[in-house]
Amino acid sequence: MKSLFNEEAYKEVINRINNLKDNSQRQWGKMSLGQMAWHCQYPLKIAIKNKESDKKANFIIRLFVKKSMYNDKPWRKSLPTAPALKTKEEKDITTEIEKLKELVIEFYALKAREKWHSHPVFGVLTHDQWGKMEYKHLDHHLKQFGV
Known part of the structure; x- marks a missing residue:
């Protein structure tokens, strides 16, 4: 499994994000390109902020x-999305793609971080699991838009 902390995987993701175009068509699902780019920012922000969550991870989900x-x-196509990661508003494609790229760069810069707080949904994750999870999520949605 690739990790977003691996330089090769990181460069691959940045290249794929750069290959998103205004006319990139989704292959499945309901999100527009701008909504997808906005959606993909949320998990990265959780990791980057590295704040202790006051939520207890759900045992069944864990x-x-x-x-x-x-x-x-691989995740199956058209999986349900958590309500907090959905938006009904249309999002500006250029703005959201640029923000996403900045967050990927910021996340990769944390490749030497040793202390990780619990994920608010999945609980304790290792450094390796954080890198793999972020890569897998981005890979899934970049494939959704053909890159």
Whole structure:
């Protein structure tokens, strides 16, 4: 499984983001390109801020979903999205893609971080799991838009 902390995977993701165009068409799902770029920023922000969560991770989610966040098995298309990561508003494509790229760069810069707080949904994640989860999420949505 690739990790966003790996230089090669990081460069690949940046290149794929750069290949998104205003006319990039989704292959599945309901999000527009701007909405997808906005959506992909949220998990990166959680990791970058590295704040202790006052939420307790749901045992069922940790048991059945957590491993799927960072294993080699691709996610199926059109998975439901958590309400906090959805927007009904149309988002400016150029602005949201640029913000996404900046957050990917900022996340990669944390490749030497040793202390990670718990994820608000998945609980404790290792450094390796954070890198894999962020890569897998971005990979899924970049494929959604053909890059």
